[in-house]
Amino acid sequence: MSVSGGMTGARARAILHAYLVETWRRRGRTASSYSASTEPSKVRALIYGSHGDPAKVIQLKNLELTALEGSDVHVKMLAAPVNPADINMIQGNYGLLPKLPAVGGNEGVGQVVAVGSSVSGLKPGDWVILANAGLGTWRTEAVFREETLIRVPKDISLQSAATLSVNPCTAYRMLVDFEQLQPGDCVIQNGSNSGVGQAVIQIASALRLKTINVVRDRPDIQKLTDRLKDLGADYVLTEEQLRLPETKTILKDLPPPRLALNCVSGKSSTELLRHLAPGGTMVTYGGMAKQPVTASVSLLIFKDLKLRGFWLSQWKKNHSTDEFKELILTLCDLIHQGQLRAPTCSEVPLQDYQRALEASIRPFVSSKQILTM
Template sequence: MVAMAAVRRLRALATAGPGLRGLSVTSRARPRGLVYEQHGEPAQVLQLKDIDLAELWDSGVRVKMIAAPINPSDINMIQGTYAILADLPAVGGNEGVGQVMEVGSRVTSLKPGDLVIPADAGLGTWRTEAVFSEESLLKMPSDIPVTCAATLGVNPCTAYRMLSDFETLKPGDSLIQNSANSGVGQAVIQIAAAKGIKTINVVRDRPDLQELVDRLKSLGADHVVTEEMLRKPDVKDLLKNVPKPMLALNGVGGKSATELLRHLQHKGTMVTYGGMSKQPVTVPVSALIFKDVKLRGFWMTQWKRDHAQNKEELRKMIEDLCSLIRQGQLTAPACREVPLANYQEALTASMKPYISAKQILLM
């Protein structure tokens, strides 16, 4: 409700006429953002402070940020352990949704009032306001819920590509994935269900396991098992009505990834997109020799950069995902909305084990 109220206020501002758009930067409240000047633990190095707003150039777009999630990659970038690092000092956050307030004279694809999301990582979305380049933004349909828009560009896109680019799965086929309660995992369950693809979903054991199982099944999961259950011989009886999967999606690594390979069909593919266990993927020799499995990796940021010159495929993916959202077949992950001023609370919650709710910063 808070996020929707923010959207209504911003839309009213964006359509208030030339008088508002003509205000100088100094007559508005100073933009604020979560800034880090060195790498380290986010709770220690992030500071909420006033930040400078760049002048609006010909191809620039002034955006009022509405909401932005906290993802594991955001944490890793601040820690200095991610594959790409921003120049310091930097504003945290790689994903989010904002509203266009003003555009430069050469901007043709966007206008005041449009909702936008980043087209690439590294923009620094944990701020109240910014000026971005036109090419760094993607227009979002106005009828998409704020939390869906804020969390669309990373996890659902990752799920969509992994389901599309590695194996040709037909209705009735199956896949197996670990980290099934993650943002990617929840998106995989829903997109697969919409396509008629069966899912075997692996999660860590936890005190509220049944609650998690019920929630994942409400999203369309066919089977939800713990890593311990997956290692037991009688799991074959549990999964006897599901065809052996051709695709395995690995967001954990370590022993969990090895177990996925054990259940993969002959000539199947395991795609690794994360390593939450911080353990290497260990592949049994028998899986390579006797099952001829394929091992692939996927990184959404690289995919977007590979398609930066021609964004048609990116736009089609966003359109397909938005269509699923409209049909009620894809929802945002379980979210907890936190005001930007309470960012320390959100950071702490995002790094706790067994927390399935994604923390969303409201600007």
């Protein structure tokens, strides 16, 4: 989720700071004890002390592992992806910014090593993912409070588990929360090769929705098209193809889409709006083009188009952890049924993080970078 500007950054930062202070207070330690230790330790973490270019500000350091208290869980991290939102957070372009220094990463899967005396819902050996962003997953081990963890089944792939709590959740909520779609209805999206985009294709297919998937043109476009169609995409079009008048003919067998999902913005989102059915909704969840969303007045008034935004962190604030767990279970069911695969991943050992960071921002890299610990 690359965004231009950050109107609510200060407020979100204040909220997160208050949360972290409370977490530290309850663990009986101060913020300063969170800084990197100079002593040798088995805990290694990717830490940034200031916002900026990830390649420059991220460093691999040793951290002390805090003592395990009653409701704490000691987790050995197994795998954690590099998501666009992680990069934006390090750059300082995100609606939620942690107090610095901070451990990078907001998503990942770990295995429980030990639990505190009052932990009842988890046991050593369990696989867990994180319920909230901002806790820092790019590290070998950590102590988290029980309520920040969600157990996931161990019979799904490590890559599926590591990439479950952000992109597929975003895709699912956007597909079901904005328009009351019925089987046979159609969804159009751009950035269709993104982590969210691939999840949208698969979840839409499971819900028997048709998808029109827009991607940037590239040398290996046929390979990408084949891969997305293999996931369940009905149509794959380049941005340029979407602008051609004859595309209307290509899409004539589909009902006009009632939902558009936009992670690009700028001209690409203007084009999505042009294809939406009257009364339809465009949900923006990213701004890769670093341009705003623009809608003509007549599209708003006479075509009654609705422009909305989606941010999973906000959804989680507005819903209980049980509702989030329910969502995770729903997605695990889809994985079990073979209807939701992890995106194409490249596993990179934690110490080679520079390679993963570089690949995560290089254009047309179709695989998600996964740090393995």
